[in-house]
Amino acid sequence: MTANLSAMNLLLATRNQHKTREFTQLLGPNFTLRDLTRTRDLPEIRETGRAFEENAVIKAIAISKIFPHEMVIADDSGLEVDALNGAPGVFSARYGGENASDQRNVEKLLHEVQGATKRSARFRCVIALAKNGKLMTTVAGEVGGRITKSPRGGNGFGYDPIFIPEGFEETFAELPSETKNAVSHRAKAVAELVRYFNTARRLARN
Ligand code: ITT
Numbered sequence: 001m002t003a004n005l006s007a008m009n010l011l012l013a014t015r016n017q018h019k020t021r022e023f024t025q026l027l028g029p030n031f032t033l034r035d036l037t038r039t040r041d042l043p044e045i046r047e048t049g050r051a052f053e054e055n056a057v058i059k060a061i062a063i064s065k066i067f068p069h070e071m072v073i074a075d076d077s078g079l080e081v082d083a084l085n086g087a088p089g090v091f092s093a094r095y096g097g098e099n100a101s102d103q104r105n106v107e108k109l110l111h112e113v114q115g116a117t118k119r120s121a122r123f124r125c126v127i128a129l130a131k132n133g134k135l136m137t138t139v140a141g142e143v144g145g146r147i148t149k150s151p152r153g154g155n156g157f158g159y160d161p162i163f164i165p166e167g168f169e170e171t172f173a174e175l176p177s178e179t180k181n182a183v184s185h186r187a188k189a190v191a192e193l194v195r196y197f198n199t200a201r202r203l204a205r206n
Contacts, residue, residue: 141188
């Protein structure tokens with residue numbers, strides 16, 4: 001395989017390899033992506049914000065201070081369920097407790113919405129872009145859908161087995177990754193990020 005020499009290097013501030021896989025597919029060959037899975041001795045970054053944007057910014061700024069020469073992106077995302085007044089929201093990763101597994105989070109969520117007739121929900125994603133401790137932009141995306149009664153499918157991660165996106169009958173975990181990547185919250189945010197880079201490049205040329 002030949003390297004794309006003009007590709008833009010990005011550091012994704014995550015240890016969630018599912019996110020990295022989706023970003024790699026969504027960004028395509030014009031970007032070279034690295035994440036933090038092989039980086040040791042990082043200080044704990046506490047996601048203390050009450051909104052996705054706040055937490056994405058906290059992560060991007062903190063990591064970009066540690067790697068001042070890198071263009072850093074951070075994704076904060078989660079599921080908002082209407083019958084739960086928007087929970088788990090920013091607590092999606094730890095809904096079933098600190099370091100809870102995806103399975104535990106899903107079980108808790110299904111338990112909480114048991115019997116609810118209103119099943120509407122949405123995934124949200126905010127991406128923050130930072131360099132050397134300075135925020136450059138944030139972009140966001142969301143996808144509406146509904147919560148199933150039980151988990152279905154083996155693709156994806158997190159709450160994918162219980163989320164049916166609008167316009168489909170299958171969960172994100174039953175749909176092929178190409179379909180998720182065509183309609184997801186993350187896909188929409190990444191498309192906006194790419195538009196930001198394209199505009200910045202155009203302005204720099206003029
Ligand atoms: P980093 O902070 O290291 O990026 P994280 O998994 O802790 O990893 P978040 O704090 O943004 O990331 O929490 C996101 C959680 O929301 C994630 O763990 C899933 O439970 C859920 N989530 C986000 N996007 C999802 C998607 O596309 N499909 C299913 N679940 C998703």
